[in-house]
Amino acid sequence: MSQLKGSCIIGQSGGPTSVINASAQGVIQTALNCPDITRVYGAAHGIKGVLEDKLYDMNQEDPAELDLLQYTPSSALGSCRYKLADPDVDDTDYRRILEIFRKYDVRYFFYNGGNDSMDTCNKISKYMQKVGYDCRIMGVPKTIDNDLFGTDHCPGYASAAKYIATSCMEVWQDAHVYDTGMVTIIEIMGRHAGWLAGAAALATWAGFGPDLVYLPEVDFDMDRFLADVTAIYEKTGKCMVAVSEGIHYADGTFVSEAKTSATDGFGHAQLGGLAVMLAETVKQRTGAKVRGIELSLLQRCGAHLASLTDISEAYLAGKTAVEAAVSGVTDKMVAFECTREGGYVCKPKLIGLTEVANVEKKVPREWINAAGNGVEQPFIDYALPLIQGEPSLPREHSLPRFAKLKKVLAK
Amino acid sequence: MSQLKGSCIIGQSGGPTSVINASAQGVIQTALNCPDITRVYGAAHGIKGVLEDKLYDMNQEDPAELDLLQYTPSSALGSCRYKLADPDVDDTDYRRILEIFRKYDVRYFFYNGGNDSMDTCNKISKYMQKVGYDCRIMGVPKTIDNDLFGTDHCPGYASAAKYIATSCMEVWQDAHVYDTGMVTIIEIMGRHAGWLAGAAALATWAGFGPDLVYLPEVDFDMDRFLADVTAIYEKTGKCMVAVSEGIHYADGTFVSEAKTSATDGFGHAQLGGLAVMLAETVKQRTGAKVRGIELSLLQRCGAHLASLTDISEAYLAGKTAVEAAVSGVTDKMVAFECTREGGYVCKPKLIGLTEVANVEKKVPREWINAAGNGVEQPFIDYALPLIQGEPSLPREHSLPRFAKLKKVLAK
Numbered sequence: 001m002s003q004l005k006g007s008c009i010i011g012q013s014g015g016p017t018s019v020i021n022a023s024a025q026g027v028i029q030t031a032l033n034c035p036d037i038t039r040v041y042g043a044a045h046g047i048k049g050v051l052e053d054k055l056y057d058m059n060q061e062d063p064a065e066l067d068l069l070q071y072t073p074s075s076a077l078g079s080c081r082y083k084l085a086d087p088d089v090d091d092t093d094y095r096r097i098l099e100i101f102r103k104y105d106v107r108y109f110f111y112n113g114g115n116d117s118m119d120t121c122n123k124i125s126k127y128m129q130k131v132g133y134d135c136r137i138m139g140v141p142k143t144i145d146n147d148l149f150g151t152d153h154c155p156g157y158a159s160a161a162k163y164i165a166t167s168c169m170e171v172w173q174d175a176h177v178y179d180t181g182m183v184t185i186i187e188i189m190g191r192h193a194g195w196l197a198g199a200a201a202l203a204t205w206a207g208f209g210p211d212l213v214y215l216p217e218v219d220f221d222m223d224r225f226l227a228d229v230t231a232i233y234e235k236t237g238k239c240m241v242a243v244s245e246g247i248h249y250a251d252g253t254f255v256s257e258a259k260t261s262a263t264d265g266f267g268h269a270q271l272g273g274l275a276v277m278l279a280e281t282v283k284q285r286t287g288a289k290v291r292g293i294e295l296s297l298l299q300r301c302g303a304h305l306a307s308l309t310d311i312s313e314a315y316l317a318g319k320t321a322v323e324a325a326v327s328g329v330t331d332k333m334v335a336f337e338c339t340r341e342g343g344y345v346c347k348p349k350l351i352g353l354t355e356v357a358n359v360e361k362k363v364p365r366e367w368i369n370a371a372g373n374g375v376e377q378p379f380i381d382y383a384l385p386l387i388q389g390e391p392s393l394p395r396e397h398s399l400p401r402f403a404k405l406k407k408v409l410a411k
Numbered sequence: 412m413s414q415l416k417g418s419c420i421i422g423q424s425g426g427p428t429s430v431i432n433a434s435a436q437g438v439i440q441t442a443l444n445c446p447d448i449t450r451v452y453g454a455a456h457g458i459k460g461v462l463e464d465k466l467y468d469m470n471q472e473d474p475a476e477l478d479l480l481q482y483t484p485s486s487a488l489g490s491c492r493y494k495l496a497d498p499d500v501d502d503t504d505y506r507r508i509l510e511i512f513r514k515y516d517v518r519y520f521f522y523n524g525g526n527d528s529m530d531t532c533n534k535i536s537k538y539m540q541k542v543g544y545d546c547r548i549m550g551v552p553k554t555i556d557n558d559l560f561g562t563d564h565c566p567g568y569a570s571a572a573k574y575i576a577t578s579c580m581e582v583w584q585d586a587h588v589y590d591t592g593m594v595t596i597i598e599i600m601g602r603h604a605g606w607l608a609g610a611a612a613l614a615t616w617a618g619f620g621p622d623l624v625y626l627p628e629v630d631f632d633m634d635r636f637l638a639d640v641t642a643i644y645e646k647t648g649k650c651m652v653a654v655s656e657g658i659h660y661a662d663g664t665f666v667s668e669a670k671t672s673a674t675d676g677f678g679h680a681q682l683g684g685l686a687v688m689l690a691e692t693v694k695q696r697t698g699a700k701v702r703g704i705e706l707s708l709l710q711r712c713g714a715h716l717a718s719l720t721d722i723s724e725a726y727l728a729g730k731t732a733v734e735a736a737v738s739g740v741t742d743k744m745v746a747f748e749c750t751r752e753g754g755y756v757c758k759p760k761l762i763g764l765t766e767v768a769n770v771e772k773k774v775p776r777e778w779i780n781a782a783g784n785g786v787e788q789p790f791i792d793y794a795l796p797l798i799q800g801e802p803s804l805p806r807e808h809s810l811p812r813f814a815k816l817k818k819v820l821a822k
Contacts, residue, residue, distance in 0.1 A: 296705075
């Protein structure tokens with residue numbers, strides 16, 4: 001395996017998470033200590049920063065601030081939702097990326113994101129190979145959605161899951177305070193995979209959580225939903241429901257679709273307003289007092305409830321990517337292989353970017369109950385180890401002390 | 412001062428908070444250790460539990476579970492929104508309360524709530540005096556709204572304020588991740604007083620928070636609001652706004668009023684949907700990408716972000732109420748007298764229920780900026796000491812371990 005000396009770029013892409021910066025920290029700190037890596041650049045807003053020649057010189061950052069990245073939610077370098085064209089159709093962006101790579105002698109490129117980002121990573125990797133530019137390209141996974149293929153789980157998922165479970169437990173307490181009827185519907189992120197909505201069941205497992213959980217893996221049926229809710233409401237006077245934003249009817253139409261029409265840069269429908277809509281529907285049917293709560297951005301940036309396991313693994317993913325690249329690996333994403341029997345153990349592994357890109361991993365049907373309104377014990381056994389551990393959060397005046405980067409532009 | 416021997420009732424009323432159970436714990440544990448108090452009862456769902464003869468025998472609770480109350484959000488005994496009639500018009504409820512007090516030899520009544528609860532407390536106290544039933548009645552304050560008169564602040568406010576400030580800091584990180592335009596509007600509780608919405612400014616003070624904060628103390632003007640937002644958005648490409656649910660036009664109409672028509676038991680309009688409505692209005696005007704986030708119940712039950720100061724003071728309020736009552740005091744609410752110069756000091760004091768009942772304390776106009784879209788430093792100086800300190804939260808499997816009461820009904 002050949003030694004490759006040059007600078008590196010780390011970019012962050014897609015929706016942020018509570019721990020994506022822990023991965024960035026893993027990349028940056030490992031790269032800064034690596035003799036083969038001459039300079040460490042952070043791309044402003046992911047691949048857009050490369051295209052626009054906006055790179056931050058990470059060597060100029062205060063090490064103490066870099067240490068705070070693991071406790072700072074959202075993408076500290078800035079993110080983007082930018083889809084690269086098919087290079088066979090239009091290679092403009094790729095030629096520009098190559099130009100920038102040459103300008104800064106970039107020999108290592110680390111891209112920190114989800115499905116779409118691994119696709120970006122894969123396309124750049126293939127192009128660089130085609131044009132014979134010697135460069136090692138590694139994907140560092142992140143996504144609260146947990147839908148990346150080929151890995152036990154994704155950094156970012158566990159902290160969002162912990163936020164969701166904890167918030168559901170607290171809302172349960174609040175929603176059960178009066179002796180009058182109440183139906184509470186909590187809307188959770190997750191377009192096509194129900195990993196996040198399923199995490200609400202951790203609250204139920206812990207004693208206080210939703211009676212019903214609806215995942216997008218099972219087609220939604222409004223009549224059955226109303227019957228489910230009504231049965232519990234009539235029996236107990238309360239009903240708490242967790243729904244994934246991505247629940248859809250058998251024909252594929254999102255239940256929330258009528259509510260919004262906006263799409264993001266990848267053409268995904270932007271969902272929202274589902275909880276309120278379902279709550280209103282329940283109200284009309286049952287006459288119950290209802291409340292719709294959307295966890296919205298809070299669930300993906302709630303770093304104060306991050307899982308220490310998640311933070312450590314996110315850092316490990318970044319560190320592993322750099323170490324692997326320097327040792328000669330390219331065109332791979334860091335993934336996790338985990339065992340849970342006899343205590344949770346998580347080990348990093350590497351999988352091909354082509355395998356990962358654009359494939360979505362869903363919750364196995366057998367982990368969802370037959371009625372399609374809750375999860376089974378294997379889901380709990382899967383998710384519970386991931387949310388363990390509380391970080392010692394740096395605070396000032398009892399408020400979070402987030403990293404403050406200088407972001408000096410490279411010349 | 413005469414010694415009075417007999418049992419006591421603790422009831423909780425109104426909207427729950429993260430620390431109302433710390434006050435209940437303060438009452439219960441102090442009463443359990445008090446020789447003059449023969450038995451400690453918890454009223455199921457506040458005054459309704461008294462009227463319905465549903466009292467829990469707190470002497471039968473596990474002391475270890477009682478210790479967990481301070482970390483358990485919402486009203487563990489159950490709450491209500493029940494308005495007692497004017498006793499001169501209809502004394503049915505009062506005669507029933509007297510009957511129950513006699514049945515259980517109740518000589519101490521502690522009521523844990525906000526404005527309306529202090530009114531309830533006051534009416535019962537006056538009635539008992541009128542009929543010559545020897546009984547000491549004390550109000551224990553709680554309200555996230557912080558609008559109780561005669562006290563520096565209310566237990567419950569600080570923890571909600573800390574939740575709001577922390578969440579705003581996190582959402583700020585998330586809302587600034589893309590290099591595309593974004594207007595984020597966060598809706599915060601508070602019908603008539605802006606203490607909670609003002610707490611969002613703590614986030615700004617800490618470095619990452621809303622650009623604009625609208626409190627109900629200043630009449631809302633939609634045109635000025637849109638001009639405020641547009642000016643910041645055009646300059647920076649982003650704008651983050653915190654609004655109180657209670658913002659209203661000069662004629663008193665709630666800005667959110669068109670959205671809902673439901674009212675609670677006291678005839679208060681139930682507000683909500685404001686953030687989304689304002690976001691849509693901004694979108695129409697500016698074309699910006701917008702997101703409306705309602706903190707909803709999360710802000711009043713987010714015990715995992717409770718202020719240790721708040722927990723301690725809530726407990727102190729309950730303890731002080733019992734100690735004062737046993738020493739001969741009646742017809743008072745526990746309040747706080749605080750100094751902030753040279754370090755924060757908070758001392759309990761007692762004020763007459765008549766003074767407190769149905770008076771709302773608002774944010775002083777001079778603590779709000781002239782433009783009515785932010786708060787001034789005195790607000791920060793007021794609120795910051797209250798949110799200090801992190802409790803050591805009991806957890807099981809990294810999820811909250813809430814108190815589990817047996818709730819054995821008294822016979």
